[in-house]
Amino acid sequence: MTGxxxxxxxxxxxxxxxxxxxxSAAVAKRLDLFGVGFVGFVAALGGGILRDLxxxxVPPLAFSDWRYPVTAVFVSVAVFYLHPQFNRLRRAVLLxxxxxxxxxTVTGTLKALDAGVPPVGSCLVGMLTAIGGGLARDLLTGxxxxxxxxxxxxxxALGGAAVVTGLTWLDLAGRVPLAIAAAAMTGVRLLALYRRWSAPVAAP
Structure with missing residues (x-):
């Protein structure tokens, strides 16, 4: 993973x-092809753009490496045309x-650490990389x-970023430990969805 x-x-x-x-969120809001492609692009690359800035x-990878925008747009257009079949795969989308x-979270945290950002800052950058696109997606779709x-x-994401930072500090940030960290975050996220875990909210 470090390569x-x-x-x-x-x-x-x-x-x-x-x-x-x-x-998928844009299709549900009945946006046109351009709107679906734009929301998909922002959701996919918004966090990475924020991280790089x-x-x-600079310029962020989303603009300097053609593979990033092409991947985002290709997948978004595929969802636009295949959404009836795609909607039946909701569990796959959540996965x-x-x-x-x-x-x-892993890649954002590692890039921040490689850039010399202190550990706490790297954790925040890793979290923002993971959630930035989702924030933009939801705002764009109202x-x-x-x-x-x-x-x-x-x-x-924040907890996972802390784990990645700790592994790096201990010089254990090899491919296998980082892959396990990513898999653990995926598992916790899916378990939270299954068990309907949520953060506390203020009483009315």
Missing amino acids: SYSLLAADLIGVAAFAASGA VIGS LDAAGLGLF EIPVVLQRDIYAVV
């Missing part, structure tokens, strides 16, 4: 997962979204961002 190709593969899988999630990596959460109202989502 450049492994990070690229993890990043692109995460891009595809969040593009599918964003495009924070760590001073992809959870997997994207884990993958983006929804209160899910991560702010009920789901155990941002907390999973």
Whole structure:
């Protein structure tokens, strides 16, 4: 996972997962093809753009590496045309979204650490990388961002980023430990959905 190709593969899988999630939300709102593609693009790459701007990596990969926008747009267009079949795969979409959460948290945290961001800051960057696209997706589709109202989502990303930072500090950030960390975040996210865990809210 620490190699450049492994990070690229993890990043692109995460891009595809969040593009599918964003495009699906846009289709549900009856947006046109451009709208679906745009929301899918923002959902897939918004977190990464935010990460790159924070760590001073400009231009962001979303604009400097053609594989990122092409992956996001291709998946979004596929969802637009295949959404009847895609809607029957809701569980698969939730799995992809959870997997994207884990993958983006790992890659975002590692890139922040590689850029010299201190540990606490790297944890925050990792979390923002994972949730940034979802926040933008919900705002564009007129929804209160899910991560702010009920789901155990941002907390999973922040906890996972702390684990990745700890592994790096202990010099244990190899492919297998990082893959396990990403899988653990995915598992916790899916378990939270299954058990309907949510953060406490203020009493009325």
